[in-house]
Amino acid sequence: MRAPRLEQVQGEVSAEHPAVGGARYGPGMTPTTSPRSREDHPVVAEGLVKRYGAVTALDGLDLAVPRGSVLGVLGPNGAGKTTAVRVLTTLLRPDAGRAVVAGVDVLADPAGVRRRIGVSGQYAAVDEQLTGTENLRMVGDLYHLGRGPSRARARELLERFSLTEAADRPVKTYSGGMRRRLDLAGALVAEPEVLFLDEPTTGLDPRSRLGMWEVISELVSGGTTLLLTTQYLEEADRLADSIAVIDTGRVIAEGTADQLKAQIGGERVELTVGRDADVATAREALHRAGAEDVSVDERARSLSAPVTGGTAALVAVLGALRETDAEVLDAGVRRPTLDDVFLTLTGRAAEDDAPDDGGTGGEAGGETSDAGGRGRRGRHRREGEAR
Amino acid sequence: MSSSTSASRTTAEADGRRSSGRPSPSPGGGLGQALGDGWTIAKRNLIRIKRVPDLLVGSIVSPIMFVLLFAYVFGGAITLPGADGSIPDPRAYREFLIAGIFAQTVIFGATITGSGMAQDLKTGIIDRFRSLPMAPSAVLVGRTTADVVNNVLTVVIMTLTGLLVGWRITTSVGEAVLGYLVLLFFAYCVSWIMAYLGLLVRTPEVFNNVTFIVIFPLTFIANTFVPLETFPTVLRVFAEWNPVSSVTQAARELFGNLQPGAPDPTAWPLQNPVLYSVLWGVVMLVVFVPLTVRQYQRAAAR
Numbered sequence: 241m242r243a244p245r246l247e248q249v250q251g252e253v254s255a256e257h258p259a260v261g262g263a264r265y266g267p268g269m270t271p272t273t274s275p276r277s278r279e280d281h282p283v284v285a286e287g288l289v290k291r292y293g294a295v296t297a298l299d300g301l302d303l304a305v306p307r308g309s310v311l312g313v314l315g316p317n318g319a320g321k322t323t324a325v326r327v328l329t330t331l332l333r334p335d336a337g338r339a340v341v342a343g344v345d346v347l348a349d350p351a352g353v354r355r356r357i358g359v360s361g362q363y364a365a366v367d368e369q370l371t372g373t374e375n376l377r378m379v380g381d382l383y384h385l386g387r388g389p390s391r392a393r394a395r396e397l398l399e400r401f402s403l404t405e406a407a408d409r410p411v412k413t414y415s416g417g418m419r420r421r422l423d424l425a426g427a428l429v430a431e432p433e434v435l436f437l438d439e440p441t442t443g444l445d446p447r448s449r450l451g452m453w454e455v456i457s458e459l460v461s462g463g464t465t466l467l468l469t470t471q472y473l474e475e476a477d478r479l480a481d482s483i484a485v486i487d488t489g490r491v492i493a494e495g496t497a498d499q500l501k502a503q504i505g506g507e508r509v510e511l512t513v514g515r516d517a518d519v520a521t522a523r524e525a526l527h528r529a530g531a532e533d534v535s536v537d538e539r540a541r542s543l544s545a546p547v548t549g550g551t552a553a554l555v556a557v558l559g560a561l562r563e564t565d566a567e568v569l570d571a572g573v574r575r576p577t578l579d580d581v582f583l584t585l586t587g588r589a590a591e592d593d594a595p596d597d598g599g600t601g602g603e604a605g606g607e608t609s610d611a612g613g614r615g616r617r618g619r620h621r622r623e624g625e626a627r
Numbered sequence: 628m629s630s631s632t633s634a635s636r637t638t639a640e641a642d643g644r645r646s647s648g649r650p651s652p653s654p655g656g657g658l659g660q661a662l663g664d665g666w667t668i669a670k671r672n673l674i675r676i677k678r679v680p681d682l683l684v685g686s687i688v689s690p691i692m693f694v695l696l697f698a699y700v701f702g703g704a705i706t707l708p709g710a711d712g713s714i715p716d717p718r719a720y721r722e723f724l725i726a727g728i729f730a731q732t733v734i735f736g737a738t739i740t741g742s743g744m745a746q747d748l749k750t751g752i753i754d755r756f757r758s759l760p761m762a763p764s765a766v767l768v769g770r771t772t773a774d775v776v777n778n779v780l781t782v783v784i785m786t787l788t789g790l791l792v793g794w795r796i797t798t799s800v801g802e803a804v805l806g807y808l809v810l811l812f813f814a815y816c817v818s819w820i821m822a823y824l825g826l827l828v829r830t831p832e833v834f835n836n837v838t839f840i841v842i843f844p845l846t847f848i849a850n851t852f853v854p855l856e857t858f859p860t861v862l863r864v865f866a867e868w869n870p871v872s873s874v875t876q877a878a879r880e881l882f883g884n885l886q887p888g889a890p891d892p893t894a895w896p897l898q899n900p901v902l903y904s905v906l907w908g909v910v911m912l913v914v915f916v917p918l919t920v921r922q923y924q925r926a927a928a929r
């Protein structure tokens with residue numbers, strides 16, 4: 241039922257707007273240069289400004305999400321992600337600028353926007369005392385689905401989010417991940433054509449995060465237009481078609497994950513060897529595996545070189561090293577982190593003022609795998625085992 | 628204008644395509660839908676009352692405690708004018724007292740609305756509500772309605788306790804029902820003010836402190852627990868025009884609890900207690916329903 245619909249939607253879009261629907265944002269093409277007509281961009285924000293006293297939360301923010309695609313809004317704490325989502329979902333009036341969501345002006349007809357969107361905010365907005373079923377039925381009733389469909393939809397969503405067993409328990413007995421899933425289910429009750437998710441995986445353990453990613457990927461493959469905020473480059477990389485990096489309320493970079501990575505230097509293979517003599521051998525092996533521009537830290541006996549192809553490059557390097565007698569203590573692929581993005585784009589590190597968020601520390605530290613070829617698997621599996 | 632029409636047409640088509648065989652939200656609107664949404668929220672709050680019995684226990688136990696404390700601790704010391712000379716008559720005082728306790732308790736019951744609103748703002752559920760295509764008044768209508776149910780339960784408990792200590796309704800069923808209606812209507816109107824305050828202060832704890840400070844004097848500088856004749860002049864004038872007094876007076880009249888031989892009230896509000904109480908209620912609604920709905924939209928948009 242879902243898949244055919246998706247093809248239909250995307251097929252139509254690409255037929256009408258081959259540039260947008262087909263290539264999405266191809267190399268060298270950024271959303272800023274593509275047309276932002278209401279028909280092919282269900283989310284358009286122009287020059288949004290929101291001030292809180294002396295703090296400027298949004299400082300002329302421009303965003304556009306093409307129909308059926310996913311925009312990842314990436315930024316550190318306080319960048320303005322939540323503020324942007326709240327403006328786009330009619331919860332907050334901007335001081336300046338305009339926004340059109342699902343073809344409807346956010347300021348002129350907020351009720352019209354609300355009928356067409358689903359929102360899952362940064363903090364799960366569910367009623368603790370109500371059960372999962374009661375929460376979803378209430379949302380269905382408030383969308384005016386009618387009694388029967390509202391109940392059926394609640395059952396269906398609980399099933400889809402693996403909450404059937406907990407369906408009749410008050411939400412206060414749910415774990416953080418379960419609450420988050422229930423909140424997301426609430427956003428999907430009316431099958432909205434545009435969906436907003438504000439940091440859907442912050443605070444989730446690796447397994448729940450993977451589960452949430454799967455759910456979101458599935459949703460997106462159903463043709464929903466999605467705006468997703470995150471502090472994790474990996475998450476944007478995995479889920480988004482294009483990424484807008486924001487800082488202090490402004491978009492500071494925009495493009496596909498690959499474009500951004502290219503801009504900040506991409507992946508590096510890192511090696512640490514056991515003996516001083518091994519350093520030269522390792523450098524040799526890196527060259528043979530195609531890695532140029534090797535930088536060496538003699539004292540730490542560690543080497544690092546930019547590569548393309550991530551894991552494959554690592555395997556090639558390790559293959560080359562196996563033919564030598566070098567003692568490899570550590571080897572891995574280091575991928576650019578949000579910190580790298582910020583260092584490159586703003587010349588300063590992403591400030592980390594959310595001590596309650598356990599995930600951020602690991603993120604900022606970068607990622608280096610354990611020794612051996614089994615360190616990092618495909619780029620899409622990596623996140624789950626990273627923490 | 629034309630571009631927005633074409634945009635909404637496209638969206639409508641997209642809707643139709645996406646939700647074939649699926650429920651789709653009806654555009655709707657109007658009073659019927661606002662009431663429906665209000666009822667949905669009321670159901671939610673009633674479930675909460677059931678699941679979190681602490682509140683209910685509070686609003687049941689405190690009136691029982693009040694009835695017993697006043698009736699048996701102070702009752703012997705308080706002399707009613709017109710009651711037989713200097714000899715205190717505890718039975719007459721209990722008769723006098725119950726309506727006052729009714730009034731005080733339903734007004735305190737109305738504060739639950741405010742702490743509930745503050746609580747909802749704090750937990751973020753209001754964000755969910757505000758992102759849904761529901762009537763902006765629904766959260767408030769639903770909340771205040773559910774709190775009336777809470778107050779009805781409280782009134783039943785108090786009635787039973789009253790009967791236990793010897794209080795009786797001596798009028799017709801119609802008058803008695805009218806008496807209860809005045810109490811509940813007045814409390815309902817107060818609950819809109821409480822909702823407004825709850826949205827203003829945003830913290831349940833602060834709200835509770837604020838209302839305690841305001842409501843205690845309001846319900847004590849009145850004819851609730853002692854006859855007005857004993858008050859110094861300034862307080863007495865305040866008490867005569869205090870709607871809590873008129874609500875109490877209305878209940879006393881309609882339950883047939885006026886003391887035989889007590890002097891007739893000289894102030895207009897107490898001569899026309901039902902009218903005066905209802906007037907106050909209407910004014911509170913006219914002022915605070917729009918004010919509170921606006922504050923709701925504002926508070927949630929911060």
Ligand SMILES: Nc1ncnc2c1ncn2[C@@H]1O[C@H](COP(=O)(O)OP(=O)(O)OP(=O)(O)O)[C@@H](O)[C@H]1O
Binds near residue numbers: 317594
């Ligand atoms: N209600 C408010 N009152 C005052 N300042 C606010 C308010 N809401 C947000 N801000 C400020 O606006 C800025 C942007 O906040 P916002 O919540 O949008 O950031 P964010 O990107 O979502 O951050 P996080 O990753 O921590 O969720 C911050 O500096 C914040 O302090």
Ligand SMILES: [Mg+2]
Binds near residue numbers: 321323362439
């Ligand atoms: Mg945020």
